Amino acid sequence: MKSNNLNRVSKTSLSEKQSVRTTFKISENCINAIDWLLKTNNLKPKELFDIICSNNDLVNLAAESAEKDNKNNSVKHTRKTFVISKRVLSLLNKKSKDDKGKLIIQRDLIVEKLVLLFKALLEKHTEEEKKKEEKAQSIISDFWTKAEEIEKQLKNLLDDDNPILERFGLVIVLVMNLVSAIESKLNNDVPIDPDDFSQSG
DSSP states (O other): OHHHHHHHHHHHHHHHHSEEEEEEEEEHHHHHHHHHHHHHHTOOHHHHHHHHTTOHHHHHHHHHHHHHTTTOOOSOEEEEEEEEEHHHHHHHHHHTBOTTSOBOSOHHHHHHHHHHHHHHHHHHHHHHHHHHHHHHHHHHHHHHHHHHHHHHHHHHHSOTTOHHHHHHHHHHHHHHHHHHHHHHHHHHOOOOOTTOTTOOO
């Protein structure tokens, strides 16, 4: 009996993951936001919609916003076809109807609000992360300056070929590379590789 139940659940899950082609009528602003999200995060449309629609609070917020703005058709909309999962399509269709199956919100407007809300949240998170990383860079730069002062003290204390000096010199190089890597992340969006201690840009 348990095996049958597991098989049933597994089949349902696989069915929901199946790809379907669907067309949304959305604004140019929304299309640009989708393109930006796909490019920035190296995602396919199906993956993007899976991620966006996995957050129930965000979906509910988008539906509420769409319901308030349901009759606003002043913005020009374009038909755009995407490959998404059956689960996402089912969720969006369900959100657009009431308990009796009557259409209460335009499905495409929910998509519009959902994409723009997600992009705004992602941009906010990125901005907050950038501020923290700028502060981290400042802290590490201060440490680098102090480390160089300590190196001068060690050079006055120890012989040039002392292994302590050599090892401490490596520490300074690692810190210097990290500062440069953070700078490249902040200025050019180059990801910091946690395993590449030689990365400096």
